[in-house]
Amino acid sequence: MAYEPVVGLEVHVQLKTVSKMFCGCTTEFGGAPNSHTCPVCLGFPGTLPVLNRRALVEAIRVALAVGCKVSDKVKFHRKNYFYPDLPKDYQISQYDEPLSENGHLKIKTGGGEKTIRIKRVHMEEDAGKLIHEEGGDSSFVDFNRSGMPLLEIVSEPDINSPEEAYQYLTDLKLLLRYLDVSDCDMEKGSLRCDANISIRKKGETGLGTKAEVKNMNSFKAVKSALEFEFERQSKCLETGERIVQETRLWNPDKGITASMRSKEEAHDYRYFPEPDLVPFTLQGDLVDEERKNLPELPEARKGRFIGALGLSGYDAEVLVQDKATADYFEECVKFYNKPKIISNWLMGDVSAYLNSKNLSAGDSKLKPQGLAGLLKEVDSGKISGKMAKDIIIEMLDTGKGAAAIISEKGLSQISDTGELEKFAEETIAENAKTAEDFLKGKDNALMFLVGQVMKKTKGKANPAVVNKILRDKLSKK
Numbered sequence: 318m319a320y321e322p323v324v325g326l327e328v329h330v331q332l333k334t335v336s337k338m339f340c341g342c343t344t345e346f347g348g349a350p351n352s353h354t355c356p357v358c359l360g361f362p363g364t365l366p367v368l369n370r371r372a373l374v375e376a377i378r379v380a381l382a383v384g385c386k387v388s389d390k391v392k393f394h395r396k397n398y399f400y401p402d403l404p405k406d407y408q409i410s411q412y413d414e415p416l417s418e419n420g421h422l423k424i425k426t427g428g429g430e431k432t433i434r435i436k437r438v439h440m441e442e443d444a445g446k447l448i449h450e451e452g453g454d455s456s457f458v459d460f461n462r463s464g465m466p467l468l469e470i471v472s473e474p475d476i477n478s479p480e481e482a483y484q485y486l487t488d489l490k491l492l493l494r495y496l497d498v499s500d501c502d503m504e505k506g507s508l509r510c511d512a513n514i515s516i517r518k519k520g521e522t523g524l525g526t527k528a529e530v531k532n533m534n535s536f537k538a539v540k541s542a543l544e545f546e547f548e549r550q551s552k553c554l555e556t557g558e559r560i561v562q563e564t565r566l567w568n569p570d571k572g573i574t575a576s577m578r579s580k581e582e583a584h585d586y587r588y589f590p591e592p593d594l595v596p597f598t599l600q601g602d603l604v605d606e607e608r609k610n611l612p613e614l615p616e617a618r619k620g621r622f623i624g625a626l627g628l629s630g631y632d633a634e635v636l637v638q639d640k641a642t643a644d645y646f647e648e649c650v651k652f653y654n655k656p657k658i659i660s661n662w663l664m665g666d667v668s669a670y671l672n673s674k675n676l677s678a679g680d681s682k683l684k685p686q687g688l689a690g691l692l693k694e695v696d697s698g699k700i701s702g703k704m705a706k707d708i709i710i711e712m713l714d715t716g717k718g719a720a721a722i723i724s725e726k727g728l729s730q731i732s733d734t735g736e737l738e739k740f741a742e743e744t745i746a747e748n749a750k751t752a753e754d755f756l757k758g759k760d761n762a763l764m765f766l767v768g769q770v771m772k773k774t775k776g777k778a779n780p781a782v783v784n785k786i787l788r789d790k791l792s793k794k
């Protein structure tokens with residue numbers, strides 16, 4: 318392909334505060350329409366906004382985690398435009414002096430690691446929501462979302478494929494989850510993404526005319542919309558059609574983007590400083606405090622899983638991709654110090670079960686201590702690895718302990734050598750030819766004999782013990 322896409326992403330994240338950005342209304346999702354409102358978020362004349370300190374702190378945490386320089390000044394602007402879901406006819410946002418600038422996010426691509434620069438991270442408030450009557454000609458407005466605290470994270474146009482866009486969003490979401498500043502639930506609208514895309518000939522460095530694509534409600538939709546736009550703009554260039562700067566809406570049913578309106582420029586919004594929120598300077602060491610309080614982030618955690626716990630790069634990568642699973646894993650290691658074995662069980666049987674029930678590791682009835690208990694039973698020889706695979710399903714279903722299930726079902730493995738010796742002698746007598754084959758050097762023959770003893774004990778024998786007994790008895794022949 319002679320062209321390459323040039324993409325910048327604007328991600329809106331709803332912060333996880335208890336109350337809205339500038340008033341005391343709840344941020345709880347849902348509720349009867351307009352029940353989570355007050356004169357401030359309804360834009361009544363004479364009301365005054367007050368900045369939510371928690372929202373500011375969470376914004377600073379995100380800015381620091383993506384390596385942005387945090388400004389010591391906090392200043393808000395009014396972004397003026399009319400829309401029926403915007404009661405004040407302006408949105409309080411940040412403009413020429415955003416909270417933070419010049420960060421970056423490292424993403425994994427097919428060709429290795431790539432750094433996507435982050436232009437700015439700033440705070441703003443959300444608008445309400447229009448609900449269009451189905452089949453009718455009325456629209457309703459719900460202001461419950463009006464004034465919700467948002468963070469806008471704007472990337473530089475460093476993304477050069479739909480896959481990179483998908484990866485950037487995935488890695489950014491993971492980071493936000495680790496910071497615990499948003500539930501990042503796209504279905505509830507707490508994570509939204511708009512994409513700016515233009516194309517250029519490969520090897521060129523200039524930027525073409527961009528289209529802004531909106532209305533994508535999953536990372537997959539972002540990828541599909543960018544694939545479509547890339548094709549569309551490539552065709553325009555080939556046929557000599559002019560690409561216009563515009564906002565386009567993604568239509569998931571048709572799999573296309575369609576022109577919505579010509580794109581506004583910043584000056585269309587007549588930004589001016591918000592007179593009701595006086596600019597202020599961040600006092601003392603708030604930013605340094607938050608820097609110190611940042612949790613261990615995914616990359617660092619992955620490095621520790623490899624370095625200190627001896628996991629493979631692949632295992633560590635899979636575990637850190639889901640914070641709940643990684644937390645579960647670490648908790649488990651506290652009770653059973655064989656990280657590799659725990660990771661095998663988590664990535665195998667446990668995650669297969671949880672995925673099938675659409676559960677997170679944190680919601681599992683099988684607690685880390687329970688999994689550790691089961692693995693200890695295997696180590697002690699009381700049950701086989703194969704038995705453990707059945708027992709773990711019951712533990713996941715019921716939350717019962719391994720020991721209880723083993724005794725209830727009489728499942729424990731026979732490790733009593735006296736009992737096993739009897740079975741071994743019987744087996745050798747019944748399979749004289751195979752026994753002879755083993756003595757002549759056929760190692761496979763022993764496997765067969767072990768299998769026969771397992772059969773006699775209905776799978777309850779400890780295979781390692783059976784193996785040893787058979788070898789001892791045969792060597793004496």
Ligand SMILES: [Zn+2]
Pocket residue numbers: 337340341342353354355356357358359464
């Ligand atoms: Zn309110």
